[in-house]
Amino acid sequence: MGTLLPRAIEQLGVEFTFLTRAPEHYARQQPPEEMHPLLAGRAVVTADTNDLADGLRAAREIDADLRIDGVLTACDYYLPLAAHISSALGLAGPSPDSIADACDKARTRVTLDHAGLVGPRHRTVGLDDEVLLRAAADEIGYPLVVKPTDLCAGMFVRRADSWTDVAAAVAQLRSFDINARGQKREPVVLLEQFLDGPEFSVESWVHRGRVHSLGVTDKSLGGDSGFVETGHMFPAHLSPEDRSALIVTAEQAIAALGLDDVVVHTELRLTGDGPRIIEINPRPAGNQITELIRYVDGIDLPSVAVELALGRDPSSTGGSVCSAHRSSSRSAAVSMLVPHRAGTLTSLHGADAITDHPAVVSATFKEPGHVTASGANNNSYLGNIIALADESGAARRVADDLLAGLEVTIVDTRS
Template identity: 40%
Template sequence: MAHLMMIESWVGASGNLLPPLLQLLGHKYTFVTRKPEHYQSAHSTEKHPVLGYADSVLVTETNDIPGLIEFLKPYRFDGVITVCDYYIEVAREVAKAFNLPCPFPAEVKTVRQKHLMRQALDRAGLSNPNYRLANSWTEAEEAAAAIGYPLVLKPVDLASSAFVSLIQNGKELQGAYQALEAFPLNFRDQQRDCTYLLEEYMNGEEVSVESVSYYGETAILGITDKSVTGTPYFIENGHMFPAKLSDETRIAVTQFVRDALKAAGFDHGIAHTEVKLTAEGPRIVEINPRTAGNYIVELIQRVTGIDLLQAFVDLSLGMEPVLAAKDCGIASAAVMFLVPPRSGTLTRTQGIESLESDEHVVRYKIENCTGKFIETPIDNACYLGHVVTEDAVGLNARLYAEKALDRLILSFDT
């Protein structure tokens, strides 16, 4: 049995899946957090798994790396882990200080910071979208003039597509710029890097490539599709594994991602690399140095039998993951998320009972939000539930999930 240090977590997806997995594997963990109440859902009274499964909970300031290291000196652990983007660099520094394994490469900042990743691809001679960096409104205007509309404005250091906006004109640019200017701290109260990344809008389907690297050797597990909603925001509302692609496209995307990971110095850990399939070829959207969120790890396991979260745990303990795919009798698996169409007080959710009788729905979770005010959706934190489906014979799992969600009707107080 190993004893891991878990520094913070996502509230959803992997944050729910990792704690019971650690228990199943016979490991225990100490959860280190600055704010236990962050993990209490406004829509549920249940204790969050990261707190419920923890061997112990240490409350301290996790945003102060030197202070955190000093606080942890009396404790002994076998490895360091986190599934939350905002604490990946923290986990890496803590692991380095105590000479412990962790599932992140030494150069993890290069992929965590979106502009550093773009610059790394430039140095390697890999194709990027046309992009500019800005540190003021004047520079943002100049960058937009050089790129042209439509374009995408991104914060360089946020996650979950937060504040990533499709911009069609100068007025929209100013609105998006001002929204970020009014957000100097991220969602975990960390000081933001207020550099703005402006990129040309890339037309094409978006997919993600899931990979595992162990000291320089990279294995590609497959490609997942993605759909988004909520324009001008980019809210992910569904995924299917494997993506429905031609062999030619699959080979091209896989090789491009291998080259991109090498260029960014990503030689150890799990990567969830998002790619746009443009007319000019594949282009990197971003590289996430962690397991995929949004239950993609579950989809992969249902189809291949490979548990990416277990591989993540192995890496956090300095062990080489076993990545042997097997025939699970499932051709494709999908997840679709219930994204509220608007803000307002939710008065009724109809159609949930239809999910029980759907032969393709393997599980679902719909939050009980009746009577609660729902904010306008702007990022992936807006979900009111999800549905997971399987197709044993083909690549129709996404279609089944979409049809299942279409039967749900949300009513709001006018």
């Protein structure tokens, strides 16, 4: 979202001020001759955005000087702060409580349980309480999923087939108590029943209590953990009955959390007993899913997010419809290049053929010299390609076949 939200803001003719604790973080992400889109607004204001009081103080000063009409964030870890600012200034947006329930995976489970939505067996346990951890794991049964409650991008989500696996996953979580944005982490872990079945997401937006769902995206998983997202296709190739069931379940979960005036990306698994919620993200989907929708339906979800933050109804303004980018294709897919090992990328053979392929509308790869970890989470990609197809459900095969022809060389450069 760090590039897509600024693009959407510009296309809607709106200006933005960027509030951040570390502008240098974004400057480092671009080549020296380029400016990161988040730094290209009308102003950059520095404050301790990890401190609610200081974030609110800075926002009120900006509002007094320039007037704030809406609040958005490009980072999952600042969704709670954005909700508090919009609430404090009387602006449109989801309530701080609904965002807190959605962003904390343990609170999400409790809220959905209270609403009567069937989900996996689960327990939240302190990281240092081995007795309760063992008891919770035995109660849930193996296989199970070990999941941090407050991280994103699939970080440190692990399948456990035994207590040894649980202990190893918990030990990893104990090894750090600060997230990537310098925020103190909750010293707990969520243990969940492993849900068997393909994974999907429902892309929606909510305005004044009414949920609008655009469709269902499919997902492929892999990487070292088995939970790294390796590709997506929109729309998912599903029966009408399965598609409807996924959407109904997602919309019930959104209502249970009380989310409003926000774009929502709901992840589910389609089990033998029906759809089950994995998690609910109160922001536009990542990993190019919003681009897939834009190519197929001409709807730009980052623009929808901007309009909702401004208190507008996206279904009536027309600003979220990007006909210039809508294609005649009935299927769009992204395939992610996941590193097979840690080390330094030395070569990518076949990238030019992918870029020149008529079905490919976007191909982005890391340059040789890039140092990578192994494919442990959704932050470790070496690139991705987006392909279109005229036949419904066909784009995934095109994208995956093209990526399979890429020869990747990674060397171990550790001393």
